Amino acid sequence: MSGGARSNSRGGGAEGVSPARRVAFEVLEAVRTDEAYANLLLPTRISRAGLNRADAAFATELTYGTLRMLGFYDLVLELAADRPTSSIDPAVLDVLRLGVHQLLATRVPTHAAVFEQVALARKVAPKAAGFANAVLRTVSRTSADSWRELVGAGAKDRDDRLARLSSHPAWIVRAFRAALAREGRESELEALLEADNDSPRVNLAVLPGFDDADAETVGGVTLEPDRYSPIGAVTDDPIGVARSSGGRIRVQDEGSQLAALALTRATPIAPGERWLDLCAGPGGKTAVLAAEALGGGAGVVANEAVQARADLVRNAVAGVPIEVDVRVGDGRELDLTALGAPDGFDRILLDAPCTGLGALRRRPEARWRKSPADVAELTKLQGDLFDAAVGALAPGGILAYVTCSPHTAETHGTFGAALARWGDRVEQLDTRAVVVALSRHPLDLDGDPRTVQLWPHRHGTDAMFIALVRRTGADSPVADATVADR
Structure with a gap:
């Protein structure tokens, strides 16, 4: 934690609880009760509370650090409280989790962490203040390394031990192991799990197609080129740069940039091409498509099934000087004439709904919301959307x-099954060659030589899977491999 963030531990504010701690608690509570996303809610709560830069940094560290290590912290609390966390009031449990994070993973003084979390417990559940004080003092009397030994000692097997210590559900650990083993790099599993618990550097996408798209400074702030994406950049104040750019620069993971550019730069763009972003929300990749279309003379349609997410798409592309036709509809039921492409689209991006296991660095709560049962439902949807996309x-x-997501069922499983269904009506393209060609620096890729799997620990990106196919022949764009045939 930075020295500025440590200053939060000294002053209590109203009712003995610092504003940063109150914001972190509110976000954890919303994540638990309303299935909110911390990355969307936290900036709003920070702004509403009027936190200065140091307090905002502390609130961010508390929120994300606690969510990432929540599974490990719950195991510590069960040992310290000598009871299952399921028997603890949920709001009090959130207070305790925040306290454990301060005690085991930050330089906040013990007395400050205990005092303020007990004050917060007294506010949310007055009768639990004594319990919170006793539990947190118990936690504070044992070092972080010793707690790791105690938590690890209860593991059933190697994956359970990794799951406990890295704060990942065991089924995700096994899925990651299988995905890495497919590349012959199973030995990287611990590095991957550690990367999921690190704070990722904020990346920017400098959208092409603008008059000053190649500018190295924005508002006097110098941009440093990203390692791989030709439109990517980093800087010390990414949020400020994005806000002051008028939509030309936006926060976006480098892996997402490469995924969108793989489609737009797979072949030269012919003026008049029609493009479709099939599952467009929240619109980050749509904005890249729109900027690329602006330079190449293509038109873009963005489809999103949920109205609220379609509104996010409209906001995302508002700063790009090209009209994007944003539609709301089920991506499995496309009306090509209504979408303005009766003869079919020239390029389609299917950023398929998935478990999101590749973005656990930025959306740590996702690891606690998904289960193996979700994978089967999602792969069915992915297959249906793939068929609709090829048909369009x-x-x-x-x-x-x-x-x-790097889960093999969602990547090679869905993709391989789709290739088998469509046979010679689709042609698999050399995706790796496309991505390597557009990358600024060499990419360390392994596994299937015609697809791309990016990794947080290896590339510093989300774990994006990218695969390109071309529709062959001159048959009708109406899908001839229907869901009923599957």
Whole structure:
């Protein structure tokens, strides 16, 4: 934690609880009760509370650090309280989790962490203040390394031990092991789990197609080129740069940039091409498509099934000087004439709904919301959307199948099954060659030589899977491999 953030531990504010701690608690509570996303809610709560930069940094560390290590902290609390966490009032449990994070993972003085979390417990559940004080003092009397030994000692097997210590559900640990083993790099598992618990550097996408798209400074702030994405950049004040850019620069993971660019730069753009972003929300990749279309003379349609997410798409593309036709509808039921492409689309991005296991660095709560049962439901949806997308391609059109998950069922499983269904009506393209060609520096890739799997620990990106196919022949763009045939 930075020295500025440590200053929060000294002053209590109203009712003995610092504003940063109150904000962190409110976000954890919303994540638990309303299934809120911390990355969306936290900035709003920070702004509403009027936190200065140091307090905002402390609130961010508390929120994300606690959510990432929540599973490990719950095991510590069960040992310290000598009872299952399920028997603890949920609000009090959130207070205790925040306290454990301060005691075991930050330089906040013990007395400050205990005092303020007990004050917070007294506010949310007055009768639990004594219990909170006793539990946190018990935690504070044992070092972080000793707690790791105690938690690890209860493991049933090697994956359970890794799950406990890295704060990942065991089924995710096994899924990651299988995905890495497919590349012959199972030995990287611990590095991957550690990367999921690190704070990722904020990346920017400098959208192409603008007059000053190649500018190295924005508002006097110098931009440093990203390692891989040709439109990516980093800087010390990414949020400020994005806000002052008028929509030309936006926060976006480098892996997401590469996924969108793989589609737009797979072949030269012909003026008049029609593109479709099939599952567009929240619109980050749509904005990249729109900027690329602006430079190449293509038109873009963005489809999103949920109205609220469609509104996010409209906001995302508002700063790009090209009209994007944003539609709301089920991506499995496309009306090509109504979408303005009766002969099919020339390029389609299918950023498929998935478990999101590739973005646990940025959305740590996702690891606690998903289960193995979700994978079967999602792969069925992914397959249906793939069929709809191929059916909507014009002859010779290109589809990019993308997931923000390395789970083999969602990547090679869904993609391989789709290739088998469509047979010689689709042609798999050399996705790796496309991505390597557009990357600024060499990419350390392994596994299937015609697809791309990015990794947080290896590339510093989300674990994006990217695969390109082309529609062959001159047959009708109406899908001839229906769901009923599957």
